[in-house]
Amino acid sequence: MVSSIIILHARDNVAVARQSIGPGDWLEPDRLRASEPVPRGHKVAIQRIAAGETVRKYGQVIGTATQDIEPGQHVHTERLEMRDFALAHEFCVDAEPAALLPEAERATFQGFLRADGRVGTRNYIAVISSVNCSATVCRAVADHFNNKGGLANHPTVDGVIALTHGGGCAINIKTxxxxYLTRTLAGYATSPNVNGVLMIGLGCETNQIPAFMQARGLAEGPLLRTMTIQETGGTRKTIAAAIEAINSMLDTVGAAVRTTQPASALVLALECGGSDGYSGISANPALGHAADLLVRHGGTAVLAETPEIYGAEHLLTRRAATPAVAEKLLARIDWWRDYATRNDAELNNNPSHGNKAGGLTTILEKSLGAVAKSPHSQxxxxxxxxxxxxxxxxxFMDTPGYDPAAVTGQVAGGCTIICFTTGRGSTSGFKPAPCIKIATNTPMFQRMADDMDIDCGGIVDGTDSIEAAGRRIFARILAIASGxxxxxxxxxYGDNEFVPWQIGAVM
Amino acid sequence: MVSSIIILHARDNVAVARQSIGPGDWLEPDRLRASEPVPRGHKVAIQRIAAGETVRKYGQVIGTATQDIEPGQHVHTERLEMRDFALAHEFCVDAEPAALLPEAERATFQGFLRADGRVGTRNYIAVISSVNCSATVCRAVADHFNNKGGLANHPTVDGVIALTHGGGCAINIKTxxxxYLTRTLAGYATSPNVNGVLMIGLGCETNQIPAFMQARGLAEGPLLRTMTIQETGGTRKTIAAAIEAINSMLDTVGAAVRTTQPASALVLALECGGSDGYSGISANPALGHAADLLVRHGGTAVLAETPEIYGAEHLLTRRAATPAVAEKLLARIDWWRDYATRNDAELNNNPSHGNKAGGLTTILEKSLGAVAKSPHSQxxxxxxxxxxxxxxxxxFMDTPGYDPAAVTGQVAGGCTIICFTTGRGSTSGFKPAPCIKIATNTPMFQRMADDMDIDCGGIVDGTDSIEAAGRRIFARILAIASGxxxxxxxxxYGDNEFVPWQIGAVM
Ligand SMILES: [Ca+2]
Ligand SMILES: [Ca+2]
Ligand SMILES: [Ca+2]
Ligand SMILES: [Ca+2]
Ligand SMILES: [Ca+2]
Known part of the structure; x- marks a missing residue:
């Protein structure tokens, strides 16, 4: 018989109801019954929790019991509240180093070892626009290779991506x-998934290519070329010169081969978009388990989306490896408060009325639903x-919650693969990094079968477990990283989702 | 013999040196000699200007003489300064109604008369993304029609444009x-140059299509369809449904025919980008003359780029038709001051050291170089x-100076044709509105001959006049508006330059 509850972590004293539970219904067969109604998605106590004791979900504290709670009782706003226990000065107290597997037991994948020691999962050439004004030229160049036969003799090149955007001029270069814009452009130019780069400018833009190159420590070479439309003499001449420049890279870029590489070289972007009430109990914890596995194999998993952890930052600073890490996180939170104030925006991650109806009680719990997709180590x-x-x-990387801007930051930082959980059904992709879509619920997975790689709905239905789904995700990461x-x-997907986070004034 | 000076307006008491002038050189053959050196691009007095009298260039006041100035003397920082003469309360004192031509003498063009009485210059179908997440689907749909034969039987349809962008989610809808985003999307959806619209969303975005439609007063119909990827069941199904939706519009859209329409129906966007030292003395005044002609024929010319008129707004408020118009302009200037302050940006249109070396003395003069491309009427x-x-x-429309964001605002406002002056060589285009490139100097015009429609360099060289170039531009406007x-x-160009001005926070 399928259990009617989901226990999200072994340390938890509450569980989540898979479906509406009535008084007397079994929670765990032959062991624990509900003593009162528990709506679907709401919390039920699975241990006795005395008044003043902490309530734990996701293995983390989500608040304090305001009265004695017996096993089988509904745990929500009347019995649970947030108190000031998670203080900023308690840095690092919950830090647990990752339990690394012995080298011999670690997974491998087939990747592209680059000169700097990093390992790519794809083998792209990027045409990067310094400014919107060169976007059409960049796309015409990419089109020649992707759609007009320009790569016919180079099957080992995954494609030519045009990385175009709406900015690059009329911006104060001291801001x-x-x-952020230039760091993003440089990050893509140096991505392990990019093996050749042509940067094309208009010529008169604020984001001057030579100054950009110097500031970001980049130097021209056979696999990193630059040109401007104005110097080259207009659109047609620039497209021709650009095609020639890329043609000159093709043999070298195409000569890259996949070799056996350790999973420790993988840098995984964690992202959720189009969340639903299941995100925090199915796909996110399953991805968290996969991320745990990746970290135990020596790899890196990058949580992001600062507005979604807002209000629970103290739980992360408690898990910080060093006080400096905790302080850097808090500095970003301060930045966000200022950013929101300056822009008349609201930075509020408190559970909404709808969240509360769905069973979320505290801001910690809501944020932990987003954090659940990350590893449990420090x-x-x-x-x-x-x-x-x-x-x-x-x-952790500081990004907005907005999917394309968040993932663009992560890929610029060096992520070579993306796991993207979604409840409503996000369909996007982010060249040059492959993106794995993880559905929180089976009806959406089935409705959008062409777009969703993995179904975590079985965790909700009771036919799957977080651990089993996590292992499936990890296996898929290795397979997709391998090609x-x-x-x-x-x-x-991926030609239109390059969205550098734009902050500040456009003049 | 070519005159060594350019007189920009009949009311001016200074002229601009075409080339370096030495003492004794003739300024006007047999009439006026220079009494001292005047560098190229600098001003020389052509009338006596007493200390305390105003100095006029572009037919406008650019400052006050600080000493008596004799004809033939160099007019720059030592003899000219800006005083507080242009006060905000002097609204409307310089307003001159346009000298409209008699109806019988007015020009016509071949345009598409739309149901609302406006007239298009092109006949496009637009696929508009509500959010970045549907951009790839929108582009795949456009690609089917533009590049895969989907328009083969519909030669009277100019194309299917995918209007995609980086925003649409994680934004406070009260800001x-x-x-600005929704007004821009609605403006393109209702452009006279767009005859059929399909709006595609992801489904879970902040910019919900039904709420957007209601807020902007739009209603679905045979030529304005909407869909979301999530409701339609994913990427492939949405592309198929979108192609079907557009196929159902093609006969109606393609049935539109050009008929003779009055030039008064034209709405011209004025833009300059990649300016150089010649912009203010050749292409901009020539375009200003063309805009005068358009206005005399009953048409509309839209100046924009607020940061470029900053500091000279009082000259425009003096030309305002009503105090309300002047007040609205000053309110936008106040907004810009606040925007710059909030974003640590600098709003400073004062002549730079380089501008001064080039001959620009005051902020009024510099701003007037940008205003010069607009009509002289109120x-x-x-x-x-x-x-x-x-x-x-x-x-006037309040936009940033940044070309793609500025023109996007103008086209959203209803502009059906664009004249874009450039000194360095901007190459962009802005579907669905045709864009005419006007070069300020002949060397650039020749170097970028594939991109530049009109050369105004002859004004600098003395082989052309502002009036003659203006008449050529006006003729070209009518020809290009006609197809x-x-x-x-x-x-x-034009598939990548749709850049709604993004202000405010991305969360
Ligand atoms: Ca998220
Ligand atoms: Ca997100
Ligand atoms: Ca056609
Ligand atoms: Ca300009
Ligand atoms: Ca501009």
Whole structure:
């Protein structure tokens, strides 16, 4: 018989109801019955929790019992509240180093070892626009290779991506906004999944290519070329020169071969978009388990989307490997408060009325539903948007929650593969990194079968477990990192989702 | 013999040196000699200007003489300064109604008369993404029609444009940023150059299509369809359904025919990008003359790019048709001050050191170089970004100076044709509106001959006049409005320059 509850973590003293539970219904066969109604998705106590004791879900504290709670009782706003226990100065107290597997037991995949020691999962050439004004030229160049036979003799090149965007001019170069843009462009130019780069400018833009190259420590070479439309003499001449420049790279780029590489070289972007009430109990915990496995094999998993962890940052600072990591996270939270204030935006991750009706009680619990897709080990590093990721294990990057801008930052930071959980059905992809779509519920998985790689709905239905789904996701990460196309790659997503996070004024 | 100076307006008491002038050189053959050196691009007095009198260039006041100036003397920082003469309360004092031509003498063009009485210059179908997440689907749909034969039997349809962008989610719908985005999307959906619309969403985005439609007063019909990827069941099904939806529009859209229409129906976007030292003395004044002609024929010319007129707004408020128009302009200037402050950006249109070396003395003079591309008649209306343009004559729209965002706002407001002056060589285009490129100098025109429609360099060289070039531009406006393709259309620009001005926070 399928259990009527989901226990999200072995340390939890509450579980989540898979479906509506009535008084007297068995929670665990022959062991525990519900003593009162528990709506679907709501919490029920599976241990005795005395008044003043902490309530744990996801293995983490989500609040404090306001009265004695007996096993089988419904745990919600009347019995649970958030108290000021998670103080900023308690840095690192919950940090647990990753339980690394012995080297001999670690997984491998087939990847492209690059000169800098990093390992790519794809072998792309990128045509990067310095400014919107060169976007059409960049796309015409990519089109020549992708759709007009330009790669016919080079099957080992995965494609030519045009990385175009709406910015690059009329921006103050002393601002954070310009730093974010240029760090993003440089991050893609140096991605392990990109093996050749042509950067094309208009010529008169604020984002001058030579200054950009110098500021980001990039130098021209056979596999990193630049040109401007104005210097080259207009659109047609630039497209011709660009095709010639890329043609000159094709033999070298195409000569790259996949070799057996350790899973520790993988840098996984964790993302959720189009969340639903199941995200926090099926796909996210399953991805968290897969991320645990990746980290135990020595790899890196990158949580992001700062607005979605807002209000629970103290749980992450408690898990920080060092006080400096915790402080960097809190600095980003402060930045967000200021950003929101300056822009009349609201930074509020408190459970909404609808969230509460769905069973979420506290801001910690809501944020933990987003954090659930990350590893359980200590937080090794915090990165600003599009900063190069160098640490291994569980790391965090400051990004908005907005999917394309978040993933663009992660890929710019060096992520070579993406796992994207979704309840409503997000379909996007993000060249040059393959993206694996993980559905939170089976009806959506079936309705959008062309787009969804993995179904975690069985966790809700009781036919699957978080651990089993996590192992399936991890296996899929290795397979897709090794070259198998994800569904969004088969659908040719990824040419329109390069969205550098734009902050600051457009003048 | 070619005159060594350019007189920009009959009311001016200074002229601009075409080339370096030495003491004793003739300024006007047999009439006026230079009494001292005047560098190229600098001003020279052509009348006596007493200390305290105003100095006029572009027919406008650019400052006050600080000493008596004799004809033939160099007029720059030592003899000219800006004083507080242009006060905000002097609204409307310089307003001159347009000198409309008699109806019988007015020009016509071949355009598409739409049901609402407006007239299109092109006959497009638009696939509009509500959010970045549907961009790839929108582009795949457009590709089917533009590049895979989907329009084979419909030669009278100019194309299917995918209007995709980086926004649409993680934005507060109560903010100006959301208003600007939705006004822009609605403006393109209702453009006279767009005859059929399919709006595609993902489904879970902030910018919900039904709410958007209601807020913007749009209703579904045979030529305005909507769908979401999530409701339609994923990427492949949505592309198929979208192609079917557009196929159902093709006969109706393709049945539109060009008929003789008055030039008064034209709404011209004025834009400059990649300016150089010649912009203010050749292409901009020539375009200003063409805009004068358009306005005299009853048409509308839309100046934009608020940061470029900053500091000279009082010259425009003096030309305002009504105090309300002047007040609306000043309100936008106040908005910009606040926007710049909030974003640590600098709003400073003062002549730079380089500008001064080039001969520009005051902020008024610099701004007037940008204003020079607009008509000389009174300012009839001021519009916020992407607001529907309803007035005729000379109007202003608040946009950034950044070309793609500026033109996107103008086209959203209803502009059906664009004249774009450039000194460095901007190459972009903006479907669904044709864009005419006007070069400020002949060397660039020749170097970028594939991209530049019109050369105004002869004004600098003395082989052409502002009036003659203006008449050529006006003739080209009528020809291109009637269906002749501009060079940027021949190069298929315009699929990547739809850049709604993004202001506010991305969360
Ligand atoms: Ca999310
Ligand atoms: Ca997200
Ligand atoms: Ca056609
Ligand atoms: Ca300009
Ligand atoms: Ca501009």
């Amino acid at each position: 954070e906004g310009y730093l 937080l090794e590093a915090v990165y600003e948007y599009a900063e190069p990721i160098t640490a291994h294990g569980f790391v 198998e196309p994800s569904l969004s790659e088969q659908l040719d | 100006e940023g959301y208003l 300012l009839e209306a001021v519009y916020e970004y992407a607001e529907p343009i309803t007035a005729h004559g000379f109007v 002749e393709p501009s060079l940027s259309e021949q190069l298929d």
